Amino acid sequence: MTNSIYAVTGASGHLGHLAVQELLARGVPSSNIVAIVRSRDKVTDLAQRGVDVRVADYTRPDTLRAALVGVNRLLLVSSSAAGQRLAQHTNAIAAAKTAGVSRIVYTGILNADHTSNPLAGEHQDTERALRQAGLPFIALRNGWYTENYTDRLAQYVEAGEIVGAAGHGRISAASRRDYAAAAVAALLQNSEGNRTYELGGSAFDLFDLAETITKITSANVRYRDLPVDEYIDALRRSGLDENAAEFVAALDVSIARGDLETNSQDLEQLLGRPATSLADVIGEARQHHA
Ligand SMILES: NC(=O)c1ccc[n+]([C@@H]2O[C@H](COP(=O)([O-])OP(=O)(O)OC[C@H]3O[C@@H](n4cnc5c(N)ncnc54)[C@H](OP(=O)(O)O)[C@@H]3O)[C@@H](O)[C@H]2O)c1
Secondary structure: OOOOOEEEOOOOOHHHHHHHHHHHHOOOOHHHEEEEEOOHHHHHHHHHOOOEEEEOOOOOHHHHHHHOOOOOEEEEOOOOOOOOHHHHHHHHHHHHHHHOOOEEEEEEEOOOOOOOOOOHHHHHHHHHHHHHHOOOEEEEEEOOEOHHHHOOHHHHHHHOEEEEOOOOOOEOOEOHHHHHHHHHHHHHOOOOOOEEEEEOOOOEOHHHHHHHHHHHHOOOOEEEEOOHHHHHHHHHHOOOOHHHHHHHHHHHHHHHOOOOOOOOOHHHHHHOOOOOOHHHHHHHHHHHHO
16 A cells, blocks of 8 residues: 555564564655654654654553554554553554554464463454454464573573473464564555464474574573473572462463464465574574673
8 A cells, every 4th residue: 555654553662663664674654654652762763764653552542542643554563561451452443443544463372263371361352352343454473482582592501401391392483573574564465354364483392492502502501391380489499479480381381282383384475485493593692692
């Protein structure tokens, strides 16, 4: 759509910021891009490039309605406020409807139809809210970010191990940059009606992760798989409170059940190229933290 206005929420966050950069890289004029943030200070780089920065908060519907005036297509990046997300997303969807937005692209969770992942409920409910709103939408069911692991690369290397309870559960993770590029492809594509994409890269388990880190860093890192109770104890000893430890362990249990694995080729299809490999994301993280 030539001359459409594209808005991205969470543009001060990792994924939203990458999505705005990707829109610019794809040649969308900066004046056609709206970056929605809570704080302008975090995106001075985008303002300097001519992006229309607007301030809104998911908890304040009036600010959302004002920020979405004139917007044709919206990338609704899921909020980071777990537990409050359904209400927040519902506010954004209602504001988009009022503003006459013609497409919402929403970043949900992989396998939303059948996952037991403890984070899934709010994403499933948001997809339901989108359907009920009757506004055309694309659900991007994102798998794990590879960065969930590579952000802890230095820690793994120092400890010589990754500890978890995911067993041989496989994870179709991909980099945030790939998910952002896929989100922009979904935002820009010419298609009618609602669509759902299951997004993930090549699957690996935590044994493979340790092996790949060992290969790339030359440090000896192994994966130590623990029974769930022992993993919860280990997390508590490392400083997490009971609830946090149980939550983190439940994420691994979900991985062990296969919730974060997909053989879908949707990510590759949206990107028009293979997803970035695990080895390359680790290599990049290593350089970044060197
Ligand atoms: N797939 C995965 O592995 C994975 C991992 C982590 C998170 N996620 C989900 O994916 C989303 C994007 O990931 P990310 O790495 O970009 O997260 P992030 O860096 O934490 O960014 C979250 C964004 O949400 C914004 N936000 C939070 N509360 C808001 C509110 N009340 N009103 C308006 N904006 C609000 C934040 O704004 P401020 O900058 O003002 O705080 C920030 O821009 C996360 O929010 C979360 O839902 C997925």
